[in-house]
Amino acid sequence: MDQAVEALDVKVWRGNAKGGSYRSYEVPAQRSQTVLDVVTWIQQNAEPTLTYRFACRVGMCGSCAMMVNGEPRWTCRTHVKKVLEGRHLEIAPLRNLPVIKDLATDMTAFFDKWTGAEGVFHPTASRADAIAPISPEDPARVLANEAIECINCAVCYSACDTVTANPDYLGPAALNRAWTLQNDERDGAHSRRLRTISGGGGCFNCHSHQSCMTYCPNELNPTASIAGLKRLSAMSFFKGGRDR
């Protein structure tokens, strides 16, 4: 950030499900200032009714994602100096999700799709059984580990043009989760999950634009996970069933 900038010109989207518009605020520039700091300053000093969502402020909870200068980002780990255009900053609610109020979106569809893609772990053992030994070097575990660090911030969902065009599409986060479970040998729903994710709104709708990979704040690659699901479904089909 230019050291000469003393005040930021911040446009924040205000409104609700029926519509809204941008309003401008002058926010004092500070060193090591995050976009979430900016939003919080506006709420505490200029606009007490501004609604937004956050919790941990350290990039773990996944609740503070917003559109910043037209791109989806987690705001708590985005430094202003990285995204400032001149002295301008534009903050809006996440794309592809309905707005509740101001910067808070309704994430119901996002989480419904997550469970709709069988994103829930289905155990094959009870608490009476011994803990399954899983080697960290096991090839399936390596694949699962590469995709496991998703915090469900919905940045990928917001970045995905296929979600924009096809509301039935499960989206990158849900499919990435499904991929980790397909590579978890303790899970007992591989067959059912494969049927679900290869249906009408499933992995085959992905055009591999790779926006999810580009914007994922945890540097995951959901496109690769979805490609893995496509391969798994096709191989399962040719093996005479979708069981695995």
Place this chain on the structure above:
Amino acid sequence: MIGLRLYLAQRISAMLMAPLVLGHIATMIYAVQNGLSAAEILERTQGSFWWGAFYGLFVVAVSIHAAIGLRAIVCETFSLTARWLDLFTWAVGILLLLLGARAVAAVVL
């Protein structure tokens, strides 16, 4: 609105088309470079089982591939219901198949 079967049909038809496209381009270059007239081309293709099979397979692969590709575009552009999408896909596939079959018949029969 692309499921497993449509995905596989489009990928397999693409795999078929890849060598057929190369064969088609090679044929065109050969015909142009050697200055073959329409009559000379027809002389080679008429009654030929292999030319009929080559371009017949090409037409089938293109009809399947293009119909599914257009289905994805139409789905994401116009938000049609599954029923209308199926209807559109079949209509495009059959239309391309009929037009292609007519062209193949014209040079082979």
